[in-house]
Amino acid sequence: MAVVVTTEPRGFPVYQTNLTKRSLRSALLLGAASAAAFGLATAASAQEQVETVVVTGSRIPQTGLYSSSPVTAVGQQEMKLEGTTNVETLINNLPQAFGDMTDTASNGASGTATVNLRGLGPNRTLVLVDGKRLMPGDPSLPVADLNQIPAALVDHVEVLTGGASAVYGSDAEGGVVNFIMRKDFEGIEIDGQYSVNQAQNDNGQFNKWNATTGFPAAPKNWWGGATQDATIILGVNTDNGKGNITAYLGYRNTQAVLESKRNFSACSTTATGVLSLGEPATGGLVCAGSSNFNRWISLDDYYAGTNYDFFNHGTTAPGSGTFDPYAGTPDEKFNYGPLNYLQRPDIRYTGGFFAHYQVNPAVDVYSNFMFTDDHTVAQIAPSGAFLGTYFNASCDNPLMTAQERTALCSSNAITPATGAPCTPVGSTGNCNLTPGFALVSVGRRDVEGGNRTFDLRHTAYRIVLGAKGDLGNGWSYDVDGQYGLSLFSFFQANEWSKQRVANALNIDPTGACRNDAANGCVPLDIFNGIGSVNNTPAALAYVTATGLEQGYTQEQVLSGSLTGDLGQYGLQFPWAKSGVGIALGAEWRAEELALNTDHTLQLGDLYGNGAKVLSQPRSGFNVTEGFGEIRVPVVQGQPFFEDLTLNAGYRYSSYNTAGSVASYKYGVDWQPIDDFRLRASFQRAVRAPNVLELFTPNNIVLFGGSDPCAAPADATVLANCHAFGAPNAGSGILNCPASQCNQLTGGNLNLKPETSDTRSIGIVLTPTFLDGFSATIDYFDIKVNGFIAGVSPTTTLSQCYGDSATAASQAFFCPLIVRDPATHSIHSTNSFVMATNTNTGSLSTKGFDFEANYQANLDDWGMNGDGGLSFNFKGTLLNSLTTEPLPGLGSFNCAGLYGITCYTPNPRWRHAFRVTWSSPWDVDFSVNWRHISHVDLDANTKNTLVGGSPTSPGSCGSGPVFGVGDCTDAHVPAFDYFDVSANWTVREGLEIRAGVNNVFDKDPPVMDSNTLAVSSPPFGNGNTYPGVYDSLGRTLFIGATLKY
DSSP states (O other), X not given: OOEEEEEOTTSOEEEEEEEOTTTHHHHTOSSSOOGXXXXXXXXXXXXXEEEOOOOTTOSSOOOGGGOSSOEEEEEHHHHHHHTOSSHHHHHHTXXXXXXXXXXXXXXXOOSOOOOEETTSOGGGEEEEETTEEOOBOOTTSOSBOGGGSOGGGEEEEEEEESOOHHHHOTTTTSEXXXXXXXXXXXXXXXXXXXXXXXXXXXXXHHHHHHHHHTOOOOOSSEEEEEEEEEEEEEEEEOTTSSEEEEEEEEEXXXXXXXXXXXXXXXXXXXXXXBGGGTOOTTOOEEEOOBSOBEEEEEHXXXXXTSOOEEEEEOOSXXXXXXXXXXXXXXXXXXXXXXXXXXXXXXXXXXXXXXXXXXXXXXXXXXXXXXXXXXXXXEEESOOEEOTTOEEEEETTOTTSOHHHHHHHHSSOOHHHHHOOOOOOOTTSOTTSSBTTEEEEXXXXXXXXXXXXXXXXXXXXXXXXXXXXXXXXTTEEEEEEEEEEEEEEEEEEEEEEBHHHHHHHHOBOTTSOBSSOGGGTOOOOOOSSOTTOTTOOHHHHHHHEEEEEEEEEEEEEEEEEEEEEXXXXXTOSOTTOSSOOEEEEEEEEEEEEXXXXXXXXXXXXXXXXXXXXXXXEEEEEEEEXXXXXXXXXXXXXXXXXEEEEEEEEEEEEEEETTTEEEEEEEEEEEEEEETTEEEEEEEEEEXXXXXXXXXXXXXXXXXXXXXXXXXXXXXXXXXXHHHHTTOTTTTOGGGSOGGGEEEEEEOOOTTOOOEEEEEEEEEEEEOOTTSTTXXXXXXXXXXXXXXXXXXOOHHHHHHHHHSTTOOHHHHHXXXXXXXXXXXXXXXXXXTOEEEOOOEEOOEEEEEEEEEEEEEEEEGGGGTOTTSOEEEEEEEEEEEEEEEEESSTTSOOEEOTTEEBTTTBSOOOSEEEEEEEEEEOTTSEEEEEEEEEEOOEEEGGGSSOGGGTOOSSOOEXXXXXXXXXXXXXXXXXXXXXXXXXXXXXXXXETTEEEEEXXXXXXXXXXXXXXXXXXXXXXXXXXXXXXXXXXXXXXXXXXXXXXXEEO
C-alpha cells in the first residue's frame, strides 16, 4: 500500500493511500468505520482510486488508518438503509449511544434531540459540524440540538470515543460526534421519503389490563404516526472551477401518536408484586393511574385524628357529592396514559448553504449558513388541582353537600394542634385550624377542560465565515469566525391557577366569590363529581391559566490554526518516510443565554408545573484558549515496523468564570505487519460548568420517585423516619402524588471544571489472507472526576433512612431533606430534597467496542454474475457505568440496570449486524439485526445508593431479591429487532428505496409508571423507554432520490 503526500481540495496537506481492491477494506478504517459509511457497499464495486479521510480527533490531516483513538463512521448509505430522516435515530442506533431526548418524550419534553455517548450525559458529548462546534440549542438544556442537522446533507458521521478536549476544547468527555456535510455538489438533487407505523396490538396480556379495569382498548391493526420528509439540494460550480455553492431546503412533518393507540400504553400501569409493600411475588402490572383524580386530603381531620383521606363521588347533579374513604382502587385513579403523546407532532424547516471560492492556493474563502425552524407540541393529560398545595375552602360554601361539610368541618383540630380547648358546633368548622374554613389539598382533574398542551418552538441560525489555504513549504492555515443563535418559545395551555381555584372555592352562603369578584371570579363546583353541571364555561375559564417562556442561546467563536509538515525542513526520523506534523492555534469562545418567564410561572401559580418556573437572567461566560498538536512518524516501511507513529496534544484554557485549566493527550500507533495494527491513547479532557450550572436561581421542581417513609420497608427504615423528620411514617399523607416529589435545584458560582481521563487500547485487523475483511477491538476506560450535578434525591433519601444508613451518612444527608412542618411530606409547597449543583464525586465507564467488516465479490466464490455481499458488525460490551455520588460515600454500577436511579436502561451488550447483497440487477437488499441485552431493576439490588437494601424482603420465584423486591419490574429480557430494506438504482440519477424496521412488530418492555415510577418521564414514556426500545410497532418507509 503506497502512501503519498498530496494537497486536499480545501488546501490542507494530507496523507493519502492509493487503494487497490485488496487495500480497500483497510484504508477507510476510522477506528472501525465500515466502507459502507462512504458508499462502498461491496468489494464488487471497488476500483483503483485515491481516497482521503481527515479523522475526527486531530487537526493534523491523516488517513483514518492512523487514528490512535477509536473512531466509528456511519454514512449516507446506512442512513438510507435505515430509512432515517432524523440524525438522532441514526446515532441512537449505535451501540455507543444511550437513549436521550427524542420525539418520543412528552411529559418534560424539551423539544430538542440530544445525543448521549457512553451514558455520561449529553452535556459531556461534543457535537461538531465539519469539525466546528454546534451551538447549544435550548436555554433550559444548553447542549447541541440535533434537529439543526439536515439528514440529507450529511455525508457521514464520525463518532470518537472518550475525551478530545486537547483538540476541541470543553465538553468532549464522553466522546465527539462530528457531522461531515456534503459540499462541492453540482446539479440538482431531490430527495423524498414517507414512513408510517403499523402495529397489530394483539398482545393478550396488554389487552387484558384494559379489559379488567374497563378502560378502552387500543385499536387492532393500527396505522399512524406518519412522517413526510423532503429535501432539495442545488449545487453550482464557478466557471473557472475554483468555487462552489451548495444550497439546500428541507421539510419534515411528523404526525402525533397518542398512547391510546398502543395497547401497552393505553393505560398507565402500576406494579403489584412489590414485596417491600407486603404484596405477593405473583403480582404483576395492572392498569391504574394517578390519585390526582378527585381525591381530597383534610389537614384539619389529620390533626383531629379522624379519617382525613377521601374520594369524592357524585353524579354531577347538584347535591349528589359524597366523601368516602380513599381506597386507591382503579376507579379512584385517573388513567392519564392514553391522553399523552407517545410521539409528538413535529414540523421542521431547514435551509442553508455551503460555499467556498479559491482565490489562489493560499486563499480559499469559505462560508456556510444553516437555518432551522422546529415546531412541536407535547400533550399530556388534563391539569386541575393537584395534591400537595393546601388552601382554605369555606365551610358555608353552598355547593358543598351536608355529608361533605360534616367530613371537612366537624372535627376538633385546634386542641391537638395548639392545646387550646375547643368544642365543635355542628359542621361550622369552628374548631378547624382556620375557623370556618377547611384546610384541604385536592387532587381533582380538569376532565371537563381537556388536555394540557406544551407548544415548543426552536428557531436556529448558524453562520461560519473563514479562509484557509496552502502557504507553501509544508504550511497551511485555517481561520474562521462563527456565530450561532437559537431562539426558544414555550407556551403551555389548559392549566389551572392555584390562586384562582382557591378564590373559586371561597364562596359565601349566597353563592358568590368572597375574593376577586371584580376580575370575574365564578364559583367552581368540585363537590358533585367530575362533570358537574354547575361548572359552566365561565367557571372553567376563570380557573384556567397559561404560561409563556421565551429565551435564547448564543455562541460566538473565533478560531485560527496553523498546520505544518516539518519534514520539509528535515525534521524527520531517519527510519520514517514522513516528517513530523504539527498544528498550532488559538480560539476564543463566548456563550450566553437568557430565559424570560411570565408572572404566572414565576409565582408558581400553575398546578401542573408543581413548582415555580423562574426567569434566567442574561448570563454567560467566555474562554480564551491556545492549543498545539504533534504527530511523529518514527519508523515506516521496516521489518516489524510498517508504521510506528507517536502523537500528542495540549490545550490551555482560561475561563472568566471557572479559572484556568489544561487538557492534553498522547497516543501511539504501531503496525508491525500489514495484517494488524496496535494503538493506544490517553486523553485528559475537561468540561467547564455551563451557564445554567453556574447561574440558575434556586427553585423547587419535581423528581420521579417516592418517599421511603410513606411505606417503610422494615423496622430500621421506620425507626430512621421517626428519628429524622417523619414521625408519621407509614401515613398515606406522605405518598408523593403520581410518584413525583419535590427537589430544590439551582446553580453555583463556585463550581470548578470537571476533569476526565480516557484510556483506550485496541487492535485493527486487516488480514492479508482474508481479502475484504477488517475488524477492530478497542478497550475504553473513561473517568470523570468532580462531575457537576446535584446529589440524587434518591441517594439522599436512601442515605438518611435506608437500612445501611450510618451516623456519618445521616449527619450529611438528613439535613438536605426539608419536610413540611405540618404533614412531614416532601411533596407540598415548601418541602423538598436539596439537590443544588456542586462538584460531586465521579462518573466512570469501561468496556469494549467491536467492529468487523467483510466485503466479497461473489465471483470469487464461484457464483459468477451474482453480485457481492457486505457484512458490517458493530457491538459494545459495557463492563461498568459507575457513579460515586460523593468522594468516600461508595459507588453504584448501572451497567445492566435501569430504574429509579439509573434511569434509562444500560444494557451490558448492544450490537447491530447488517448484511447487504448487491444484486446484479442494480438492487441492494439488506437485513439488519439489532440486539439489546437484558437489564434488571436497580432498586432490587443490595446497593442503598440506588434505592436498594442488603435486606431481602423475599423471593420473586427465581431466588431471593433485595431492596424493594419489585418482582414485576425485576427483569427486562433481551430484545432483538430485525429490519429489512432495499435500494434500487432505476437508472443513472434515480434511486428508490424501501424498507421495514422491526419487521416482527415486537412490543417494547412494559414497566411500572406509578408505584415506584421506574419508567418516569422525561426519558420514560408510555410505561416504557421509547428512546431505547421500538415503541411504534413496525415502521414502513419508501423514498426516492432524483439527481440531475
